[in-house]
Amino acid sequence: MAKPLTVTGVAAPLPINNLDTDQIMPKQFLLGIDKAGLARGLLYDLRFDPAGRAREQFVLNREAYRDAKILIGGSNFGCGSSREHAVWGLQQAGFEAVIAPSYGEIFYFNAANNRLLLVVLPPAQIEALVHEIEQGGSKQLAIDIEGQYVESPSGVRYAFELPARQKQMLVEGLDMVGMTLKDAAAIDAFEQRHWAANPWCRIDLPAQQAHWAALSEPAMPQP
Structure with missing residues (x-):
């Protein structure tokens, strides 16, 4: 396993319960054919008024939180539609x-x-973090992924659970394809066993193509 990975940076408190994906990324920003340009749409209706002017009091528009790397949310964060955007x-x-x-x-x-x-984290610990960030001098948090704890500006540590698969993806920098390829040998072995036990399942594609091509040819007129 790679060296311990830590996320360290400014934490922006946004303790809004039931903040859904439609608010996180409004529908008007889903029109592209790729992932580009989505930062502009993030929390758009909370960050800007109907005229497109920045709401100065919104947390992400305040100077202290402009470069935040960590967002502290409320319960049921990201509910709503399935948009990956x-x-x-x-x-x-x-x-x-x-x-x-x-x-x-x-x-x-x-x-x-x-x-x-x-x-x-439990609501009480979230409240403690938000209070310390808003009332204290430093707004920096450190999240130790391998150690599975959040460290507050004052040094208080809050432990959290993390599924083993997610932890491995984060620490080793793997996506879903990378995780699958780690099991390539087991997948190959399964395929060998499967075809050996069920040879009748295998389709001879060239033979099938030739068969259907022959069926699609017009019938020759009888003499």
């Missing part, structure tokens, strides 16, 4: 981790598959 937008805006009491299920797995770290 919500995860991509957070990452494009520079966020490497979210801390919240709970998450929408689809958002949780979308984040895991894209290696966006989601930390689950």
Whole structure:
């Protein structure tokens, strides 16, 4: 396993319960054919007024949080539709981790598959972190992925659980394809056993193509 990985940076508190993916990434930013340009749409209706002017009091528009890498959310963060753009937008805006009491299920797995770290902490610990960040001088948090704890500005550590597969993807920098390829030998062995036990399942593609081509040829007129 690679060296311990830590996410360290400014944490922006946004303790809004039931913040859904439609709010995280509004529909008007889903029109592209690729992932580009989604940072602009992140939390757009909270960051900007109807005229497109920045809401000065919104946390991500305040100078102290402009370069935040960690977002502290409320319960059921990322509920709503299954749009993966919500995860991509957070990452494009520079966020490497979210801390919240709970998450929408689809958002949780979308984040895991894209290696966006989601930390689950009890509401009381979330409140303590938010209070310390808002009232204290430093707004920096450190999240030790291998040690599985969040360290507050004052040095208080909060432990969290992390599924083994997600932890491996984060620490080793693997995506879903990379994780699958780690089992390539086992997959090959299964295929060998499967075809040996079920040879009748194998399709001879060239023979099938020739068969259907012959059937599609017009019949020759009888003399």
